[in-house]
Amino acid sequence: MRAYRHPDDLRALQGLVRRVWSPGCQYHVGDLAWQRRQHLGREGEWPTALWEQDGVVVGWGWAELPGFLNLLVDPARPNLIDAVLEWFDGVATAGPLTVVALQHDTRLVEALERHGYSRKQTEVYSQYMYRPLTGLPEPGSPPGFTVRPVSGEADAARRAAVHQAAWHPSRVTEDSYRTVMAAWPYRADLDWVVEAPDGRFASYCLIWYDGHNRAGEIEPVGTDPQFRRMGLARAACLAALRALRDLGADKAVVYPTRGHPASQGAYPLYRDLGFIPHARTHTYEKP
Numbered sequence: 001m002r003a004y005r006h007p008d009d010l011r012a013l014q015g016l017v018r019r020v021w022s023p024g025c026q027y028h029v030g031d032l033a034w035q036r037r038q039h040l041g042r043e044g045e046w047p048t049a050l051w052e053q054d055g056v057v058v059g060w061g062w063a064e065l066p067g068f069l070n071l072l073v074d075p076a077r078p079n080l081i082d083a084v085l086e087w088f089d090g091v092a093t094a095g096p097l098t099v100v101a102l103q104h105d106t107r108l109v110e111a112l113e114r115h116g117y118s119r120k121q122t123e124v125y126s127q128y129m130y131r132p133l134t135g136l137p138e139p140g141s142p143p144g145f146t147v148r149p150v151s152g153e154a155d156a157a158r159r160a161a162v163h164q165a166a167w168h169p170s171r172v173t174e175d176s177y178r179t180v181m182a183a184w185p186y187r188a189d190l191d192w193v194v195e196a197p198d199g200r201f202a203s204y205c206l207i208w209y210d211g212h213n214r215a216g217e218i219e220p221v222g223t224d225p226q227f228r229r230m231g232l233a234r235a236a237c238l239a240a241l242r243a244l245r246d247l248g249a250d251k252a253v254v255y256p257t258r259g260h261p262a263s264q265g266a267y268p269l270y271r272d273l274g275f276i277p278h279a280r281t282h283t284y285e286k287p
């Protein structure tokens with residue numbers, strides 16, 4: 001067992017996620033693709049290590065400097081959590097050291113407490129939600145607006161612009177969006193937009209499909225503030241979810257942030273779409 005760098009870290013991280021995934025898993029192949037590709041030039045801030053046995057990745061740590069850690073280990077190898085936390089102690093450049101854990105991940109929580117972490121009191125957390133893809137309503141949309149998948153790179157500029165408007169200020173650019181489009185398992189037919197009568201993109205929903213587990217993940221969704229509360233995100237999400245179902249998926253997951261003013265609409269949107277909350281995260285810190 002050894003820690004090493006991989007020439008294509010993203011695919012190596014995704015490989016373990018795909019192999020051990022269940023709806024209760026903290027990561028999906030899609031959020032890793034989105035988080036690692038949405039901004040350009042951040043590789044230097046992200047020490048990443050993989051643990052492998054017999055050629056198979058059984059654990060990984062992805063540090064976001066100065067002091068945040070993402071990690072996943074094969075549930076059959078829980079002792080590896082200690083190795084990843086020790087590796088993180090060595091690469092973090094400033095405290096506090098921060099790790100987010102799902103509430104029911106007792107092995108990770110116990111390991112964090114053993115390593116001197118304690119639960120932080122914070123209002124902000126991720127709500128893990130799940131929806132079987134049965135009984136999806138028709139999308140619908142206001143007159144004059146068109147709900148459609150992107151047509152590929154030709155739409156990259158408008159697609160990046162609507163993301164920037166929804167998440168202002170955002171570091172996503174047309175070029176960084178092209179790298180998202182090139183990442184596995186991005187598919188243009190699961191990247192839905194709502195086009196306004198003047199040609200601007202007003203809203204969007206991106207879904208990532210893990211065909212091995214028949215599970216899609218919504219990440220992210222946004223509506224330009226000029227077009228909010230018109231039912232556009234709902235229409236984009238429903239259209240994308242129906243396309244996901246038509247590819248053979250039987251479930252979708254999403255992890256909206258709760259307790260943060262910038263994400264106020266996210267949880268009600270997904271609840272309105274029939275997603276059911278099943279877990280939440282807690283944040284752990286070590287000074």
Ligand SMILES: CC(C)(COP(=O)(O)OP(=O)(O)OC[C@H]1O[C@@H](n2cnc3c(N)ncnc32)[C@H](O)[C@@H]1OP(=O)(O)O)[C@@H](O)C(=O)NCCC(=O)NCCS
Binds near residue numbers: 227235256262266270
């Ligand atoms: C969350 C967001 C995508 C909603 O977009 P939208 O186009 O305004 O949403 P819709 O009009 O389709 O809303 C559908 C339903 O979701 C719920 N909803 C949406 N925004 C809401 C808000 N701010 N407060 C409460 N409920 C809200 C409502 O139930 C709404 O139905 P209603 O208007 O009939 O009451 C938008 O506010 C946004 O871009 N926020 C910033 C980015 C973000 O948080 N994205 C989601 C996480 S990935």
